[in-house]
Amino acid sequence: VLVAQIIVDGLMIGGMYSLEAMGLLIIYGVLRVLNLAHGEFLLIGSYLTIAFFSLNPLLGPAISIMVLLLVGLALQRYLLTDKITGNRPTTPLIITFGISITLQNVYLELFTANPYGISTPFPSLNVLGVYFPVSTLSAFLIAIVSLVVIYFVLNRTFLGMAIRAATKSPDDASLIGIDVRRVKTIAFVLGAVLAAIAGSVMTLQYSVTPYTGLTFLMIAFTVIVLGGFSVPGVLAAGFVLGIAGSVWGFYLPMEYTNAVVFAIFLIVIIIRPSGLVGKEGK
């Protein structure tokens, strides 16, 4: 039963990890921009959800989706344009890093460094001796539904096809009449909206501080590397990391989560730079 519990916990967290990584991956894939502010984007969702939770659990996520939609749009239109980022590959990194630090300091001002979480207690379901806390379960379900929707959008719609084409080769995509600039904007907004959902879902499981953003950026990026920079890879890698997480959570104190994630990140890079699913990437 203990093993089953660890695996169930891991799977639940894994869904969330995949969702966090998916937003980052879509932006990275299409724009070739590693959004270092992704963790702070998640926190917008988290803080808004926590703030409005007692009013209505869905109000916070709804607002944060709209906020991040606008933020993503503005960023893509005015800061991460080809004209600005074109000259040097380091520019987008510096810009998103700057945004990350800016937001972190805004959170510090507004919410202090204290952890915030949802204080409402949740009941637990007990199935054959394995506990399913309702909070985690709903987080898992929301994550899975969002991931299925994204997977469907990417694989079964014209927009998804355009996004995937622009990921593979922007030049060829524009050659066959795909408006790459628009696809880029849509992808960035999509990534930001996914961040909002992931951030809201996260609050069902964790309490957050302004520094949580960097931790989740690391986790999301580890998932991407583990998944070999591909959509199916990320889905699988999230669960792998989730299970690994619940295993080490048994033996190590919480403070070392970051260190373990980073160790996994390094090991993957050394042993399998192409990620777990290897050639499926490209």
Next chain:
Amino acid sequence: MNRTVKLQVGILAAIGLLLLPLPLLHGTGTIVNFLVYALIFLILAESFNFLTGYAGQISLGSAAFFGIGAYTLTVSLTWYKVPPIPSLLVAGAVPAVLSVLVALPLFRLKQDVFAIGTLGFALILQIIVLYQNSLGGPSGLSIVGVAYNINLDYYIDLISAVLIVIAIVLLLNSKFGFGLVSIREDEDVAESLGIPVLKYKVLAFALSSLFAGIAGGVYALYVFHVSSDLLGITWTVNAMVICIIGGGGTVMGPAVMSLIFVWLQNYLLVSYPVVDTFIYAIMLIVVVVFLPDGLMTLYRLTITKQPRKPGLLEKEMLGLRKDERK
């Protein structure tokens, strides 16, 4: 060594010699304190600049190597009673060795992996140091058993800064330096020209960490106390701000900017103690967007009146981009 290089080295050495007797002439006052602080930032920013401005590899972990340097110096001075100057060398060597270990896996993948990997490295290192009771845990370590002497700090600081900047100038005008710049401009082309890209990148990172470690060591000598904050992201932001706003890829830009920065920080700390990092981050974004070459653009445009010449490759890329936009 050609003439301009000789001239630059001569000027740097002369500046160093001129500033050396300052504490004797002027006494130990605000100016000496100001310079000690500014020179620490100067070394740190030049270390960041060497890697990002010249080699084009962005590291978000400067603070890690700065912090390791500071801790190494404190430990070697307090526990092992090594005199300050050998301690300082150790404080540079330890981060350099560590950086090679980190760089070898990180440079195997794309540049973004390196950036986020170094960021992660700094985060983890800070946590490890924070929970390491032998290193003082959250309260940090103080240097004990050594007399505090600000004049000595000043001399060590000034001499290391001058030597490091001279070393950077010489390195940049060597085959290695040209190799680094070509890696920055286009890694694939550099590779095809027979430049050992991986070796050069690792070497550049190691040197940059060495300089950062020395900056940390000097800082520890000046403040006499180290804590895990030194490994925190604030110091990375400081290094970035000075380098990028001053003008990455120039030696003078970060040097001038470190003076402005310390002045600004003294001013900000008095008026707005909490928001300084926030302001720096905003400044960073604004400068990257509007003045990608930093303040050195202004210098180029107003004093030497030469517009920035885009390289051949860059021109081609810009040309392609124009076509794409239609």
